[in-house]
Amino acid sequence: MSEYLLTVKNLKTYFPIKEGLIKRTVGYVKAVEDVSFSVKQKQVYAIVGESGCGKSTAGKSIVRLIEPTAGEVIFDGKTLSSLSDEEMRLKRRDMQFIFQNPYSSLNPRMNVYQLLSEPLKTHFNLTENEVQLQILEMIDKIGITEDQLWRYPHQFSGGQKQRISIARALITKPRFVIADEPVSALDVSIQAQVLNLLINLQKEMELAMVFISHDLNVVRFISSEVAVMYLGSIMESGSTDEIYQKPLHPYSKALLDAVPNIDPLKKKRRSSLKGEVPNPANPPQGCPFSPRCVRADDICRKEKPTLNFYKGRNIACHNPLE
Template identity: 45%
Template sequence: MPKKEVLLEINHLKAYFPVKRKSMKEEKKVVKAVDDISLEIYRGETLGIVGESGSGKSTFGRTILKLVEPTEGEILYKGQQIQHLKGSNLQKYRNQMQMIFQDPFASLNPRMRIGAIIEEPMALQLTLTKEQRKKRVKELLQKVGLAEDAMHKYLHEFSGGQRQRIGIARALAINPEFIIADEPVSALDVSVQSQVLNLLMDLQDEFQLTYLFISHDLSVVKHISDRVAVLYLGRIVEIGTKKELYANPLHPYTQALLSAIPVVNFDEPKQAIPLQGELPSPMNPPVGCVFHTRCPFVMGKCHQVRPTMQEMNEHQRVACFLYDK
């Protein structure tokens, strides 16, 4: 495999939110939604981010776009630092990336016509005449599999899957290179999910897009991703190529997650690894390894020291003491 170009590099990214205190006496608390995440995304690939709800995966996506201010850390886009950008410089950066949102009922303005929704980003960020924009709206609608006359309609005339297609068309309107898809199919029916996923993959081929695909659904991530990162309480516990990670999960959390995917195979009954307890509060994460409260292989060291990411092989990195050499 040829060495790939790094499109986006993230170093030690943190996003903390202060918690409102009930009284002045209480100590200041923060929610560590994103806690020291480092990874890189290569041009043209799809990086899947999985994690349970509350693991900070959506916040991570939003921090990259600076919709959430990063508390610490670096975001490098094509080698350029962008975490300090503001105003028009920030907009220039954002124009190269777009976001597809989870809930197609909330992410589109119900008071605007479809044409206006898709046209708006072009009108603001591209220098096109009105006719050119209209033409492009029609093209985009066609690309995402909707009829041209949809542009004159309002949202309530469309189903969830169709709305998500409209959201995708809007995201594509200003020719971005990088798209953050924040649970784009979790609000949809299973039958519609695969249609939208396939549409996303087709568009990726056509426009050479790079995706950051956030989801809690392991099967969906497996379908679309090239590489996968597993998030737990705002930290990456394991990252690797899809093949390696699904075939040979290293971190106990990944193992437990994968064992929970339902499979129809009666010859080889799977052993599900049950996880004890609940996801700890990100306001007060466990000291040491964040996963030690629920880990079946917990050791003494896990209670005190935080494991760092270590390279296991060419394709896989994991943060776990089980693999200390």
């Protein structure tokens, strides 16, 4: 068996733009342009980027919640795109998804017991007794008490709701989970609690995880490898520690510089990035970052750099930082 549990090769997801009376396709929003990476067993791999960079679409395309336009996703030795719907449904037992907003991802008409038993009943042929046992085991881990099982989502706080949605994703004992901004809807003092829970469960259940986030601090804490995305493409990927210590791509550097520092004496004013993320329906020619990049020259504006191995990591840049 290969070292990698999940391999994503040249993933592309385009959304057609339709216009006019007969809904003719006039162009494409290239949400995910070219994404390749691999996740080892038990590894936490982070995808970081600003809103609209395609990180969530990439996550959903991997598990085929959105059908990718092209590219290959190999999970556990099987190419996912070749699977039939039924085969894919069975695979989902092993690969789960934690959504961003627990306020909208939990059905308000189901109580905790129903929410947690649904995935079990969908994927396994269990008696009611076995279902109960598994649920009790799970809620113990997430700090929900037995008498809370009959409550409905609105009776819980945001942090508790997100614990429930984590439990819902992990109750089928998957080997791989995608967490799409799992803490960004929560209050600051609650984020740390939920992250601790997620990390503990990840270690305990030996999960491989793709952690999608825009919060660079959280990514640094949680992941061993990271991919920095910009406008649908990976700009730089490799070891989290190395990239945070010394980003080689000008975009990674700008992104890291933009994070506010909690030390008021270091009110440094950084080389703040000019301009805004271009429209993915009408991306710039050449390197997607070239219009905002201080190091951009003629090749950058003409030719799109490919992701190449450079100084121990992958980087898509014609003029990397030293």
